[in-house]
Amino acid sequence: MFTLLGADRSGSAAIEMALTLCGAEYRRVVASSWEAGAGQDELKRLNPLMQVPTLVIPGGVLTESAAILTHLGLAFPLSGLLSQDALERAQQLRALAYLTSNCYASIGLIDYPERWLPDAGPDQLDRLVAGARSKLHSQWEVFSDVFDNPVAWRPEAPGAAEILACVVSQWSGAREHLRTSRPEFHASLVVVDRHPVIKAVLQRHGW
Ligand SMILES: N[C@@H](CCC(=O)N[C@@H](CS)C(=O)NCC(=O)O)C(=O)O
Numbered sequence: 001m002f003t004l005l006g007a008d009r010s011g012s013a014a015i016e017m018a019l020t021l022c023g024a025e026y027r028r029v030v031a032s033s034w035e036a037g038a039g040q041d042e043l044k045r046l047n048p049l050m051q052v053p054t055l056v057i058p059g060g061v062l063t064e065s066a067a068i069l070t071h072l073g074l075a076f077p078l079s080g081l082l083s084q085d086a087l088e089r090a091q092q093l094r095a096l097a098y099l100t101s102n103c104y105a106s107i108g109l110i111d112y113p114e115r116w117l118p119d120a121g122p123d124q125l126d127r128l129v130a131g132a133r134s135k136l137h138s139q140w141e142v143f144s145d146v147f148d149n150p151v152a153w154r155p156e157a158p159g160a161a162e163i164l165a166c167v168v169s170q171w172s173g174a175r176e177h178l179r180t181s182r183p184e185f186h187a188s189l190v191v192v193d194r195h196p197v198i199k200a201v202l203q204r205h206g207w
Pocket residue numbers: 009010011012032033034049050051052053063064065066100104108
């Protein structure tokens with residue numbers, strides 16, 4: 001039994017998708033840094049950064065989406081989250097690391113610019129957000145150029161990388177940007193969206 005701390009329209013949606021593909025039982029606890037309550041106190045205890053997704057696994061706590069998805073892929077080899085082929089899996093792990101260290105990190109800057117520039121005024125913060133948003137969109141273009149190939153990207157049979165890309169691309173205008181700048185990749189994300197497990201979670205989150 002797993003316990004997933006998360007919130008609507010947050011990155012915890014990707015872990016819900018993954019846990020469902022694993023056939024794993026889990027309990028959801030509504031928790032986030034932006035909503036006070038019992039869940040937030042629990043989150044603070046488990047993850048000093050107070051970020052979701054945070055997953056309680058038998059014997060420990062996991063944070064960081066790439067680590068959570070990799071752990072689930074290894075623990076549930078039949079889930080299809082990670083390929084059994086070493087070369088394909090290497091590209092999938094690269095995609096997960098790319099998504100979290102580039103795209104997801106830019107979202108943190110866009111959402112909380114004051115954490116990077118604590119003394120800045122509103123104009124400077126607006127400029128930082130605009131710059132981070134433009135950087136995010138170029139990071140998505142590079143993701144499409146590098147990973148949209150048959151070894152790394154399987155929209156018809158989504159695994160960990162497709163799931164995380166599906167969720168992280170919901171934010172900060174990424175889908176709208178890709179629709180015009182990388183239409184084929186955008187169309188492949190729509191294929192991921194239509195997978196029954198993914199579609200159900202997207203709907204539950206109001207996407
Ligand atoms: N590096 C983390 C980032 C997680 C993250 O930034 N989560 C957001 C929600 S989507 C969050 O909890 N932000 C609240 C905060 O930073 O205060 C991961 O890969 O899972």
